[in-house]
Amino acid sequence: MPLPVPLGLYVHIPFCVRKCAYCDFNSYSGLGYLHDSYVAALCHEIERCSTLPGRDPVDTIYFGGGTPSLLPPESVLAILNACRGRFELVPQAEVTLEANPGTVEAESLAALFQAGVNRLSLGAQSMNDQELARLGRIHTAGQVREAMRDARQAGFTNTNLDLIYGLPGQRVPGWRRTLKAALELEPDHLSLYCLTLEDHTPLARQILRGAVPQPEPDVAAEMYELARELLRAEGFEHYELSNWARLPDTNAWDDRASQAQRQGSRCRHNLKYWTGQPYIGFGAGAHSFVSGVRTYNLSDPRQYIAAVDGGTTAMEGAVPIDSVEALAEAMILGLRLVEGLRWQDIRSRLGRDPRDKYAPELSELQALGLITLDDTSVRLTARGQLLGNQVFVRFLPDSASRSLA
Ligand code: SF4
Incomplete structure (x- = not known):
């Protein structure tokens, strides 16, 4: 399809x-x-x-x-x-x-x-x-x-x-x-x-x-x-x-x-x-993202050439992105955009509203003056742009790394 x-x-x-x-x-x-x-x-x-x-x-x-x-x-x-x-x-x-x-x-x-x-x-x-x-x-x-x-x-x-x-x-x-x-x-x-x-x-x-x-x-x-x-x-x-x-x-x-x-x-x-759209990468070490699966090629150009010339795949690995990672990635990448991300866009792409999963994180980041949000969207403030990594870490699936420094 x-x-x-x-x-x-x-x-x-x-x-x-x-x-x-x-x-x-x-x-x-x-x-x-x-x-x-x-x-x-x-x-x-x-x-x-x-x-x-x-x-x-x-x-x-x-x-x-x-x-x-x-x-x-x-x-x-x-x-x-x-x-x-x-x-x-x-x-x-x-x-x-x-x-x-x-x-x-x-x-x-x-x-x-x-x-x-x-x-x-x-x-x-x-x-x-x-x-x-x-x-x-x-x-x-x-x-x-x-x-x-x-x-x-x-x-x-x-x-x-x-x-x-x-x-x-x-x-x-x-x-x-x-x-x-x-x-x-x-x-x-x-x-x-x-x-x-x-x-x-x-x-x-x-x-x-x-x-x-x-x-x-x-x-x-x-x-x-x-x-x-x-x-x-x-x-x-x-x-x-x-x-x-x-x-x-x-x-x-x-x-x-x-x-x-x-x-x-x-x-x-x-x-x-x-914005989480699909792409295909070609060449040594190139990544692809299609239908929720990330794949990556052999990174050494000699191995890459040998694989393609030998008629086998140059792909070294494939990582299906589960729904938790997909939501985290959508937040982290979407917040890189100055206009931020629209809840509706994430709902239509992933079938979930990030506010359901990240309510505590969002209110804490808002209280810290790092994000601004309303019923339509969320985006970084000017201060949040300077401290982007401190925002993004809150959405990582590994909760051990999520406390703010
Ligand atoms: S070594 Fe090549 S890829 Fe790396 S920064 Fe220099 S020009 Fe760019």
Whole structure:
């Protein structure tokens, strides 16, 4: 039976020129020799996908990584054609590709646009060359500027810049300069992430031995507040805890304005994750979520290629999401959206009203000034946005971890 809503597809490209000092993603340097066999395996996995029997409609495709822009545009086209062959790609589907500014040039961006990529997400991370060097990034701020200029010339009208704040040694005025420099490039969307120190990364080790200063959470909170203010003043809509979209031109709408128009520059693919919609992931370590079951692929690209080439499944595991987890996940992901979540949406999706299960948690969080709720919906307050993790922990199924710190 076809799904009630169009699917999103995620395509993982696990290759990078060099590992960044803070990176804990499923990405690898030194595996360039695998590019061709990996792309061939990806195309096979997509063509043979049996998660759903029919040619279900797809309205978003997201190439994430790793560094998808390391692939030649012909390979991206081959993967997109495999998606078009297996699924029904709807007109005006959003097709995003993550790009590292150190791996693109005018020609490759033009070829990617021609291939059907219509949203470019540039991993800028900072507009300060010293910070970029400390993070182990392979590019400079100048290359971010060039990549944005080349992207516009190639035809991209939907661009995102990723930035990281809360870096070791970073102060609020420096963050303001990075934000201002990013805004000068007129992106349509900004994703701002607070640095998370992952164990076993080179940056965590440098901090542990005192070679690099500790990140300061209070300073990071000030940076977040600054971003909220500055981006509001610049005409951006804060729609998810870490994401801002340029406000749509509502004058151009009439009653028939499409859902895509109404979402403006919001990332339609990532909205699927936050609103519990189905998606299928392809490639090493990619996750899928269809009909209440989460599955994940083998994460090592060599094992992934061997499995697909050998005609077996690349899936490493499947986890059915029970009703308790589904409700917890709906709360945690839905509260990431600034507009929050509507009780009615959760009732129609999961057949339960979160207020029946979480009444004590909701009243306590409300009393603490972290959420605001009414008969229609619940959302984080401005203070709750700063302390999101303290809210989310209340909904985790494991009650042992639920007391507020
Ligand atoms: S480019 Fe991205 S995925 Fe690759 S190492 Fe750096 S942070 Fe990790």
